[in-house]
Amino acid sequence: MIKLRNIHKTYDNGTPLHVLKGLDLDVGKGEMIAIMGQSGSGKSTLLNILGILDNYDEGSYMLDGKLIKNLTENEAAMLRNEKMGFIFQSFNLISYKNAVENVALPLYYRGVSRRQRNNMAMELLDKLGLADWAGHKPNEMSGGQKQRVAIARALITSPLLILADEPTGALDSVTSQEVMDLLKDVNKNMGITIVCVTHERSIAEQTGRVVHIKDGLVDEGAY
Ligand code: ADP
């Protein structure tokens, strides 16, 4: 599903910062992996490359058999909408939209009618036990509820891949576990590939495989 070879990424805002230094990574279809590493080690940088939210400088990224390189913003946006769902630590829900509207939004970009996208969003919220929150805006929900709405938004397009950047980072341990249980369920029962960045070992260990990043490379010796 994902094949990264010799990926390099340097940020250059005055002083160049070489963050990824020839990183290789393979993720199979239906796998759920965790990416761990110290703060500043390049976890988000890697996830942004996987999500085609940022470019890399050198190497190759194959996603679902397609080379992801030098795409236009439009091509990248289409691939993201077609193949991926995103989950962030800070939920990134739209504050003036209610849960149904937030979940339905990716379908708007696919040209699905309002009525149909709201029906689909409602059905998914119901399936995730969030039907009672459908009409509520983010500021009326708990962190765990917001993250489950964000997961619904990631799922609404039936993606191949979910990319999660510290999805439990803003949640207490009980709520974190609920979110992890939902992600594991999505992986197992829907077969969706999941790449989850976390700095918590207890979260990482619940996935099928833990990949450590150190000094810009995958640290094969880490456990
Ligand atoms: P992590 O998610 O592992 O904490 P990041 O991938 O966010 O690490 O960042 C890796 C390094 O790159 C850090 O030193 C960070 O300050 C730097 N960095 C991240 N994004 C940018 C950017 N857009 N411009 C310049 N430096 C950046």
Ligand code: MG
């Ligand atoms: Mg990060």
